[in-house]
Amino acid sequence: MSPLLEVENLRITFPSSGATSRPVDGVSFSLSKGELLAVVGESGCGKSLTALALLRLVPPPGQILPGSVIRLEGTDVLALGAAELRSIRGRRVGMIFQDPMTSLNPVFTVADQISESVRAHQQVSKRAARARALELLQEVGIPDPVERLDNYPHQLSGGMRQRVMIAIALASEPELLVADEPTTALDVTVQAQILELLDRLRAARGMAVLLITHDLGIVAGRADRVAVMYAGRLVEEATTAALFARPSHPYTKGLLASVPRITGTVTRLTPIAGTVPPPTAWPSGCRFHPRCPDALPRCATDDPPALPVGEQHRMRCWLAEAGQR
Amino acid sequence: MTGSLWRLLSRTIANPSGRIGLLILALLTAFVLVGPWLLPDPNAMPDLMAGARAPGAGHPFGTDQLNRDILSRVVSGGRISLTISALAVALAILLGALVGGVAGLYGGWVDGALMRIVDGALAIPRLFLLLLLVAVWEQMPLGALILVLGATGWFGTSRIVRGEVLRLREAEFVAAARSLGAGPGRIIFRHLLPNVAGPLLVAATLGVGNVILLEAGLSFLGVGVRPPTPSWGGMILDARPLLTTAPWASIFPGLAIVVTVLAVNLIGDALRGALDPRSA
Amino acid sequence: MSSPLVEVRGLVKYYKATGFLARKAPPVRAVDGVSFTVGKGETLGLVGESGCGKSTVGRTILRLQDATAGSVFFDGSDFLALDPAALRQARRKLQIIFQDPYSSLNPRMNVGNAIAEGIEIHRLAPRAEIPGRVAQLLEEVGLDPGYAARYPHEFSGGQRQRIGIARALAVEPEFIVCDEPVSALDVSVQAQVLNLLADLQARRGISYLFIAHDLAVVRQIAQRVAVMYLGRIVESGRTEEVLARPAHPYTKALLSAVPVPDPETKRLRIILPGDPPSPSNPPSGCAFHPRCPDPDKDERCTTERPVLRQIGGIEVACHHAKVNR
Numbered sequence: 001m002s003p004l005l006e007v008e009n010l011r012i013t014f015p016s017s018g019a020t021s022r023p024v025d026g027v028s029f030s031l032s033k034g035e036l037l038a039v040v041g042e043s044g045c046g047k048s049l050t051a052l053a054l055l056r057l058v059p060p061p062g063q064i065l066p067g068s069v070i071r072l073e074g075t076d077v078l079a080l081g082a083a084e085l086r087s088i089r090g091r092r093v094g095m096i097f098q099d100p101m102t103s104l105n106p107v108f109t110v111a112d113q114i115s116e117s118v119r120a121h122q123q124v125s126k127r128a129a130r131a132r133a134l135e136l137l138q139e140v141g142i143p144d145p146v147e148r149l150d151n152y153p154h155q156l157s158g159g160m161r162q163r164v165m166i167a168i169a170l171a172s173e174p175e176l177l178v179a180d181e182p183t184t185a186l187d188v189t190v191q192a193q194i195l196e197l198l199d200r201l202r203a204a205r206g207m208a209v210l211l212i213t214h215d216l217g218i219v220a221g222r223a224d225r226v227a228v229m230y231a232g233r234l235v236e237e238a239t240t241a242a243l244f245a246r247p248s249h250p251y252t253k254g255l256l257a258s259v260p261r262i263t264g265t266v267t268r269l270t271p272i273a274g275t276v277p278p279p280t281a282w283p284s285g286c287r288f289h290p291r292c293p294d295a296l297p298r299c300a301t302d303d304p305p306a307l308p309v310g311e312q313h314r315m316r317c318w319l320a321e322a323g324q325r
Numbered sequence: 326m327t328g329s330l331w332r333l334l335s336r337t338i339a340n341p342s343g344r345i346g347l348l349i350l351a352l353l354t355a356f357v358l359v360g361p362w363l364l365p366d367p368n369a370m371p372d373l374m375a376g377a378r379a380p381g382a383g384h385p386f387g388t389d390q391l392n393r394d395i396l397s398r399v400v401s402g403g404r405i406s407l408t409i410s411a412l413a414v415a416l417a418i419l420l421g422a423l424v425g426g427v428a429g430l431y432g433g434w435v436d437g438a439l440m441r442i443v444d445g446a447l448a449i450p451r452l453f454l455l456l457l458l459v460a461v462w463e464q465m466p467l468g469a470l471i472l473v474l475g476a477t478g479w480f481g482t483s484r485i486v487r488g489e490v491l492r493l494r495e496a497e498f499v500a501a502a503r504s505l506g507a508g509p510g511r512i513i514f515r516h517l518l519p520n521v522a523g524p525l526l527v528a529a530t531l532g533v534g535n536v537i538l539l540e541a542g543l544s545f546l547g548v549g550v551r552p553p554t555p556s557w558g559g560m561i562l563d564a565r566p567l568l569t570t571a572p573w574a575s576i577f578p579g580l581a582i583v584v585t586v587l588a589v590n591l592i593g594d595a596l597r598g599a600l601d602p603r604s605a
Numbered sequence: 606m607s608s609p610l611v612e613v614r615g616l617v618k619y620y621k622a623t624g625f626l627a628r629k630a631p632p633v634r635a636v637d638g639v640s641f642t643v644g645k646g647e648t649l650g651l652v653g654e655s656g657c658g659k660s661t662v663g664r665t666i667l668r669l670q671d672a673t674a675g676s677v678f679f680d681g682s683d684f685l686a687l688d689p690a691a692l693r694q695a696r697r698k699l700q701i702i703f704q705d706p707y708s709s710l711n712p713r714m715n716v717g718n719a720i721a722e723g724i725e726i727h728r729l730a731p732r733a734e735i736p737g738r739v740a741q742l743l744e745e746v747g748l749d750p751g752y753a754a755r756y757p758h759e760f761s762g763g764q765r766q767r768i769g770i771a772r773a774l775a776v777e778p779e780f781i782v783c784d785e786p787v788s789a790l791d792v793s794v795q796a797q798v799l800n801l802l803a804d805l806q807a808r809r810g811i812s813y814l815f816i817a818h819d820l821a822v823v824r825q826i827a828q829r830v831a832v833m834y835l836g837r838i839v840e841s842g843r844t845e846e847v848l849a850r851p852a853h854p855y856t857k858a859l860l861s862a863v864p865v866p867d868p869e870t871k872r873l874r875i876i877l878p879g880d881p882p883s884p885s886n887p888p889s890g891c892a893f894h895p896r897c898p899d900p901d902k903d904e905r906c907t908t909e910r911p912v913l914r915q916i917g918g919i920e921v922a923c924h925h926a927k928v929n930r
Contacts (some may be wrong), residue, residue, distance in 0.1 A: 042791035143879065157880040187654035188818065189877045192862035196876050214791065217864025244868050258796035260825035262848065262863045263870060268803070269825065271796035275761045497709040498719075500669045501769070505723040505776060506696040515722075519713035 003030040004208050005054070005176060008069035012049050014062045014279075021279035023062075024049050025232035028306075031208050033175065038211040038219040038240075040255075041229030044276050047212045050229070051180045054210070055089045072176075091121050094169030098181040100161035104153040110137070110164050111149040117171035136167040141197055159190035166197065173205075180212045195222065216255060220244055225312075228252045231277060231287035234306070238313035249315040250292045286317065294319060333523070336599035343595025349588035353581075357407060360400035380573055387573040389564060395574060399581050402555035407585070409471055409550075410536035416475025417536075418529050421482025422521070426513070428483065429490025440487065443480045451477050452542065459548040467550065470543075474536055482528045489521045523600040530593035534586040541582055557582050609642035610812050611666075611699075611780050616640070616675035618658070618665050633885040635661040637836035639675075643780065646806060648813040650827030650844065652820055652859070654881050658836040659816045663782040666814070667699055668692065679780070697727050697776035704785035706765035710757040716743075716768055717753030723776035742771040747801060763794035770801065774809075783815045787822060799825055820863050824848055832856050835892040836884055842919035852919050852926040854899040891923070901925040 012024040024046040031037045041047045052058050054070060056077065070077040072088060080088070097103045105113060114133035118124065124132070130149070137145035140163040153161055162182060169177060179198065183191035195218060202209055211223060219226055219240065226243045228236040228251065236249035247253045254272035274291040277283055283290050289299035296318055307320035314320075337343040380387040386395035424443070428436040446454075454477050462469065493499060493516070502516055540550070541558025550556035557578040564574035616639045619632035636658040643649045653659045665672045668685065677684040679699065687695055703709040710719060720739045724730050730738050740750035746767040757765060766786060773781055783802065787795040803826060805811060817823050823830055824844055831841035832855065840853040851857045861875040877896045882888055888895050894906040902925070911922045 042793060159880055187881065188820075188862040189654060189858055190880060191864075192874070192876050193878075196874075215864055216792075216866035220864070220866050220868040220870075240868055244866065255792055256866060258792045259866055260796075260799070260819075260821040261867075262821045262824060262860065262865060266825060269796035269800055271800060272793040275763060275794065276791070496711075497703040497705060498711040500664070501701065501703065501709060501772065502711075502722065503669060504667050504696055504699070504701050505772070506693040506726045507722065508693065511722075511726070515714070516711050520711070522713075 002074070004033045004035075004073055005031040005210075006069070006071040007050075007054070008071075010050060010053055010068045010070065011065040012046070012053060012058055012062055012068075013065055016061070019280040022282070023232055023279040024053065025282070027229070027232070027234055029227055029234060029237065031176070031210060034202070034206045034208055035225070036202060036209045036211060036223045038213060038223035038226045039229055039234075040213055040216055040219055040226060042214055042255075042276055044279065045229040046232040046279070047229050048180050051095075051178050051210065051212050054178060055093055055095065056085060057089075090117065090169070090174075091172045092174055093176045093178060094172065094174035095178045096162070096165045096169050096180070096182050098184050100158065100165045100185075101153065103165055104161060106153050109150050109152055110156070114164070114167050114171055117168045121172040132171070133167070136170055137164075139170065139201070140164075140167045141193075142167075157190075158186050159193060162186065162194055163197065166194075166201070170201065170205075174207060176208045176210065177201075178210045178212070181214065182211075183218065184214070191218070216259060228255070231282050232279060233287065233316060235288065235317070236313075236315040237306075238310070242310060242313045246310065246313070248309045248313070248320070249288075249317050250294050250319070251288050252315075254291075254293075288317075296322075330522075333526075333596070333599050337592065337595045340595040340598055342591040343599070346588045346591030346595060349584060350592065353403065353585060353588070354407070357400055357403040360397070361404070364394065364397035364400055386577045387571065389560070389574045390567055390571070395560075395577050398555040398560060399557070399577050402557050402560055402578060403581060403585075405467075405550055405554060405556045406537055406540055406558075406582075409467070409474065409540050409556075410533045412471045413474035413478060413536045413540075414529050414532040416472070417478030417532055418482055418525055419479075420475065421479035421528070422486050422518075422525060424479065425483035425486025425488075426490055426517070426521075429487040429494060430513075430517075432491075436487070439483070443483055446477075446480045452539065455539065455543060456546070456548065459543065467554075470540075470550065474539060478532055478536065482525070482532070485524050485528055486521055489524055490517055493517050493520055523596075527593055527597050527600065530589050530596060534589045534593075537582060537585055537589075610645045610647075610679070611643040611814075612678040613642070613662075613666060614640050614676050614678070616662060616665060616677070617673045618661050618670065619673045631885055633883075634836050634887060635884055636665060637884075637887075639833070639836075639838055641831055641838065641841065643812045643814055645779075645812055646810040647829065648806065648815050648827040650823030650830040651814060651816045651833060652818065652823050652830060653833035654818060654859075656835075656881055656884060657833040658884065659833050660784055662833075663701065663784050663814060663816050667696075667701055667782055669701070694727075697723060698778055699780045699782070700773035700776065700778035701782045701784060702766070702769050702773055702786045704788055706762045706769065706789060707757075709769050710765055712757055715754055715756050716760075719757075719768065720753070720771050720775050723772065727776055729776065738775070742775055745774065745805075746771045747797075761794075762790055763797060766790065766794075766798050767801065770798075770805070774805070777809075778811060780812045780814070783813050785816055785818070788818065795822070802826060820848065820860060832859065835882060835887055837892065837922065838913065838920075839893065839922045840919065841913070846918055850917075850919075852916055852921040853893075853923045854897050855893050858898065899923075899925055 008028045010024055010027040011022060014021045014023065027050055029037065039047045039050065049058060053064055058064060064078060068078060072092065077088065111130055111133050114136055115126065115129035118129040118132045134145055134149060137148060142148050142160055142163050156164065183194050186194060198209065199222065201207065213219060223240045226238060226240050227234045228249065230251050236252045247256055257270040258272060260269060272291055285301045286299045286304050289295045292299065299318060304316045304318045306314045306316050308314050309320045338347065384394050384396065386399060388394055424439055428439040455473060458473050499512060499516055502512055540556065541561065544550050544556045544558030545562045547562060550559050560578040561575045567574050616636055618636040619634055621632050639662055641649060651659045651662060661670065664670045666677050672685055675685065684695060717739045720742055721735050724735055724738055739753050743750045743752060748764060748767050760768065787798050790798060806813065815823060815827050827844050829842065830844045830847050831838045832853065834855050840847060840851065840856045847856065848860060851860055858875040858877045861873055875898055877898065879896050882892065882895065890907045890909055891911050894902060897906065905924050911924045913920045913922045916926055
């Protein structure tokens with residue numbers, strides 16, 4: 001089966017008067033129809049920029065460097081003209097963000113904003129668009145959807161705003177939903193509601209989801225595959241089961257050891273030493289080597305490629321080679 | 326505090342417009358401080374019968390209708406104009422910081438009352454307010470002029486300070502200082518003021534340009550600095566009848582005003598940039 | 606445990622509705638009768654979702670906001686009733702660490718001066734000894750003593766949080782309110798700060814009120830926990846007992862919503878309907894009843910407010926709570 005989305009060697013640069021930074025530097029992954037891929041990483045690892053790049057929404061002065069490839073069912077997204085790009089943005093690919101308040105227009109009602117999205121992709125009357133908006137509100141599980149149609153964003157709670165954002169994204173029946181930290185701004189009980197909604201929609205619509213998150217907890221038991229990002233690169237990629245059963249990259253292991261657990265005995269956490277380097281000063285060799293407890297001498301100079309550690313399980317770490325020998 | 330001021334200065338100098346502005350202002354200040362010793366007495370009338378003379382040897386800027394040396398009048402007028410604006414702006418900033426600080430810190434009805442007064446004052450153009458005052462008080466001494474200019478110049482500043490204080494008051498570092506047992510004085514002088522200093526400096530530089538123009542305008546209307554004391558605005562007023570026959574008599578003081586205001590605005594612009602942490 | 610270090614009794618904080626036409630609006634009941642104790646060297650976790658009043662509790666205890674009613678006994682006297690002079694003296698025993706590592710440090714004050722401020726205010730050391738003290742404190746929180754001359758913007762979020770901790774430690778407090786101190790940090794850094802807080806407690810015998818929304822974090826650091834919902838404590842007890850056998854339906858839901866980075870953990874997922882209600886217009890009876898999934902929910906829940914009662918070592922405010930297994 002050919003993948004829905006293919007990203008190859010994605011590199012993004014931010015030119016500046018001082019040091020030029022490359023917050024995303026050689027990211028490759030693919031996503032099949034109906035699949036949920038989670039991209040996990042800490043702030044500054046480049047995960048959100050990667051998501052924005054898929055629709056060429058990298059904020060200026062950021063640029064996607066030549067040689068990067070983004071293909072949506074064979075279409076080269078980076079070669080599209082403005083009109084063709086619009087036919088992808090918000091149509092074949094929907095997007096939701098962390099902060100639903102700033103993503104919604106405060107002066108239009110819920111019905112206006114969903115209808116606009118409906119009518120942007122379908123030639124229907126205003127009445128029909130409004131009817132469709134109501135259906136979508138029902139689908140995303142908003143209580144009292146008829147009344148909510150005429151609400152303004154400020155009249156909604158954070159969880160309901162995120163549901164409206166999802167309804168807007170769904171209006172065009174996208175094949176791919178990019179969800180950038182969709183629950184980070186929400187309370188835990190509301191987060192649980194939204195995650196359950198995403199699960200349900202994915203199952204019902206067969207829609208692929210790219211979930212960008214910092215929280216390994218919401219990935220487990222939800223994603224089909226996980227890609228862990230560090231310092232502008234994917235450092236480990238595996239099926240969710242394999243990643244949690246055999247986390248292999250020292251960074252992934254470090255992340256898992258840093259998270260306090262709700263079950264089992266309470267033991268002292270094992271944090272990763274140091275801090276994430278800024279994108280203007282990625283370390284040489286393996287970018288994780290200054291913080292890595294298992295670093296070898298060569299890690300400081302030689303940049304490891306993606307090496308296999310199991311079936312559908314790769315990591316950028318020299319330990320993969322050592323393990324095979 | 327001194328460290329951050331020093332950083333501010335070096336970042337202002339790093340900006341080309343800040344560099345040029347500071348250089349011009351330094352030169353102007355040096356001229357008006359040293360000039361009077363090197364130049365003839367601005368009120369000396371070398372040859373009363375000669376009339377206004379064009380720029381030439383002995384009088385690089387020419388002379389006015391009373392045959393007084395324009396260069397020395399521009400220099401000593403600059404002394405007056407720059408002093409007035411510096412003091413008036415200092416006063417305005419002080420008042421603005423005080424009123425804005427009180428309004429922001431105390432809030433409630435104090436804030437409401439003070440800000441309504443400011444709203445009212447801002448609704449009246451400053452020149453009208455000044456004309457009214459100087460018209461009532463005809464023989465206004467220089468000190469009073471400074472007071473009046475300062476007392477009418479703080480409204481905008483107080484708004485800026487109030488906004489900043491309102492924002493800072495809620496900042497967690499202020500809460501932390503309170504929980505350490507810091508009293509109101511320490512909170513105002515160590516936590517609030519240093520953070521308001523930046524916007525205040527910018528307001529001050531822009532205020533200087535404003536006051537120089539106002540003083541010139543008032544003197545031009547004949548109600549500012551009294552002759553024979555020279556001031557830039559007063560000189561332009563005096564030179565009005567000679568506009569066609571001796572244009573240099575008004576061009577040079579006018580040029581002095583333009584250059585000063587330009588320099589100060591350049592500095593203000595550079596300061597604004599230097600204060601923005603994102604430009605680091 | 607003998608007599609507690611801090612005893613909070615009947616704490617109430619109402620915010621008057623402000624604004625021109627808001628005279629008639631009901632007050633916002635941010636904290637509505639909260640009582641608890643914290644023993645010497647103990648950590649009490651105060652957990653709840655946004656708007657439940659947990660942060661207001663922390664700030665009211667420290668008199669950063671005025672309480673509407675209630676008392677806080679510390680060192681034999683009511684901290685809330687101290688006159689200004691006595692208050693300023695007593696303040697050094699009770700300190701606070703904030704969530705936002707950016708707004709919690711004065712951008713115009715270098716790190717050394719920020720840490721020295723409390724020492725100067727309370728004259729805890731002669732002037733000449735202050736730099737040495739500051740260096741010691743920086744070292745104690747795991748920072749280079751040479752950082753004293755630097756300004757906050759030169760540090761990462763985790764480092765800033767350490768600076769905030771050093772500033773609080775400078776006045777040798779006995780009790781620290783930790784107001785979501787790790788929520789704004791990346792997981793790897795979060796673990797570093799949690800470990801630091803635990804070490805400081807072990808070394809200095811400090812007591813913490815640890816305010817958080819994340820039950821897993823609370824479990825890591827707190828011996829006892831109190832769960833807040835809409836201005837009141839709905840359940841409290843030893844952390845292990847409360848989390849192993851939660852008695853209140855809200856605690857159960859909160860616990861089930863915690864994301865667990867382990868796909869093998871199969872848990873009962875309770876998805877609560879709706880959002881937390883507004884504290885300006887709390888529901889009648891039990892504030893949780895509109896969202897309560899408990900099958901035993903009845904008429905009484907909507908009319909009669911449950912009070913905290915002892916059930917098998919746990920205090921619960923629920924009419925239908927029973928000893929679990």
